[in-house]
Structures are given as C-alpha cells and as structure tokens.
Amino acid sequence: MIYADDEITLEWEKSSIPWLKLFTVEPYREMSDVPSSLRQRIFGLLLLIETEMRDYFRPHKINLASFGNYCPHVHWHIMARYENDSHFPEPMWGKRQREGKLELPDFSAFEQRLVEKLCPLNNV
Numbered sequence: 001m002i003y004a005d006d007e008i009t010l011e012w013e014k015s016s017i018p019w020l021k022l023f024t025v026e027p028y029r030e031m032s033d034v035p036s037s038l039r040q041r042i043f044g045l046l047l048l049i050e051t052e053m054r055d056y057f058r059p060h061k062i063n064l065a066s067f068g069n070y071c072p073h074v075h076w077h078i079m080a081r082y083e084n085d086s087h088f089p090e091p092m093w094g095k096r097q098r099e100g101k102l103e104l105p106d107f108s109a110f111e112q113r114l115v116e117k118l119c120p121l122n123n124v
Contacts, residue, residue, distance in 0.1 A: 002111050002114065003118050004025075007038055008022060008025060008038075008042070009022075009023045010023075010045075010049075011023075012107070012111075015079075016085065016086055016100050017059075017081060017082065017085050017100075017104075018053055018059070018080040018104065018107065019078070019079045019080070019092065020077075021078075022042065022075060022076045022078065023074070024042070024073070024074045024075070027074075028074040029068075029073070029074070031066070033074070045118070046078065048117060048118075049114065050064065052113065052114055053078065056105060056113065057104060057105065057110070059081055059082055060081055060082050062079065062080060063078075063091070064077070065079075065091075082100075082102055084098070084100060084102065086099065087100075
C-alpha cells in the first residue's frame with residue numbers, strides 16, 4: 001500500500017514495470033455508481049499519477065485501464081510501458097513477447113515523491 005484515505009487506496013502491482021492500482025474504498029461496481037465528487041477526484045488523481053510516472057520513469061506510453069471482470073470493484077490500473085518491456089505492445093496480462101530488460105529508476109523514490117504530492121490533495 002502506498003497511500004490510503006477514507007475514499008481511495010493506491011498500491012503497487014508486483015511487476016517488472018511501474019504499475020499502480022487505484023481503488024475506491026467503497027466497493028462501487030461501476031464508475032457511474034461513484035459519487036460525482038469522488039469521480040472527479042479519481043480522474044484528477046489518474047492525471048497526477050500519469051504525469052508523475054511520465055516525468056520520473058520516462059516511459060514510451062502510459063496505459064490506463066479499468067476492467068473489473070474478476071474484481072467487480074471500481075479500480076484503475078496505471079502502467080508505465082516501454083517498447084522493450086516483456087509484453088509490449090500487448091497488455092501485461094497478455095502474451096509475453098520477449099524477456100524484458102529494463103533499467104528503471106528506484107521505485108521507492110518514486111513512491112515517496114508521489115505520496116508527497118498526494119497528501120496535500122487529500123479530499124480535492
């Protein structure tokens with residue numbers, strides 16, 4: 001767990017790429033079930049995380065996904081993708097394309113940087 005408050009949690013997905021998951025605390029089934037103010041907050045957080053990932057990790061592409069087929073609880077995947085990661089251009093849960101060889105900056109430093117940005121936004 002990277003961050004949690006009364007509305008959302010943010011955690012790392014164990015992976016060879018930078019991959020975060022943003023969950024609502026309340027187990028809403030669909031985004032249309034989420035109260036408007038929280039939906040706006042989620043979209044703002046997704047943009048913040050995307051921007052920070054782009055700046056820190058310098059990926060080829062950021063993937064944002066919200067499926068919830070196995071876990072019918074509103075959550076978003078935010079993934080920094082690289083042309084030489086193990087699955088690119090396939091999704092990370094798709095068919096492996098190659099042995100990924102990434103040299104990435106320290107994840108814990110990114111986590112600290114992100115938490116510093118999230119704390120002042122607590123309830124934005």
